[in-house]
Amino acid sequence: MPSKLDKLLESIDPARTYNAVSADVDRAVNSFSAKQATINDLEGFENLLAGFCRHIEETVLRYGAGVPPNKDFYWARCSNFLAKEFGPSGWKNAFEMARTGKDGGLYRILKIIAEKMAEEYAHNEVSARISVFLGSLTTDEKLAAADEYVRKYGHLLPHEFTEANAARLKVHFRQVLEEHPTLISSTRSIGRRLS
Numbered sequence: 001m002p003s004k005l006d007k008l009l010e011s012i013d014p015a016r017t018y019n020a021v022s023a024d025v026d027r028a029v030n031s032f033s034a035k036q037a038t039i040n041d042l043e044g045f046e047n048l049l050a051g052f053c054r055h056i057e058e059t060v061l062r063y064g065a066g067v068p069p070n071k072d073f074y075w076a077r078c079s080n081f082l083a084k085e086f087g088p089s090g091w092k093n094a095f096e097m098a099r100t101g102k103d104g105g106l107y108r109i110l111k112i113i114a115e116k117m118a119e120e121y122a123h124n125e126v127s128a129r130i131s132v133f134l135g136s137l138t139t140d141e142k143l144a145a146a147d148e149y150v151r152k153y154g155h156l157l158p159h160e161f162t163e164a165n166a167a168r169l170k171v172h173f174r175q176v177l178e179e180h181p182t183l184i185s186s187t188r189s190i191g192r193r194l195s
Contacts, residue, residue: 005145005152008133008177014185018122021060025118028059029110038106039098050074052110056117081116082109123178130177146170149177156183 002010010016032055039045053074057063082090098106137145146169154162161169161176169176 003148004133005148008129009180011129012126012181014181017126017181018118018185021122021125022118024060025056025114028056029114031059034106034110038101042095045095045098046075047071049078049109049113053078053113053117056114060121078113081113084116085112126181127178130174134174142173143170146173156187
């Protein structure tokens with residue numbers, strides 16, 4: 001019989017979270033119509049990216065058409081995603097790529113934004129499931145769940161998380177759980193490369 005921890009880990013498995021959200025975002029990307037391959041003016045660039053971001057959110061989060069077209073809000077989200085990818089002036093680099101068509105051009109910029117949005121959505125979903133799980137446990141049950149995690153997955157963790165009765169893991173159990181999908185994804189990737 002699966003434990004509460006097993007049920008949580010199954011629910012945050014990358015195939016159920018990251019891969020599923022990525023597929024939803026890919027469908028949204030494919031339904032977006034960019035009318036041109038390059039952009040020559042900054043305002044057009046901002047409008048296109050803000051519209052793209054809004055389209056992804058409406059489609060993936062199923063907001064429907066009732067969401068107000070707040071260009072400034074969606075442009076700020078895009079700017080943040082581009083800063084994560086290209087640094088503090090990421091939007092300038094992205095505009096240059098979209099304007100010239102170099103380094104993958106506008107298509108690459110849209111793919112980067114879509115990937116960042118998928119990561120954010122999946123992370124939020126995982127975090128919410130972990131919050132519900134941890135909120136349903138007593139302190140003793142949390143400690144028992146951490147011990148169970150070490151028994152089942154300790155071999156995949158750095159030694160400093162499992163030494164001294166796994167004290168570090170117990171202190172940072174929430175963060176360890178949030179990283180679990182990435183850990184499993186990496187392990188599966190290595191397994192595929194070795195086979």
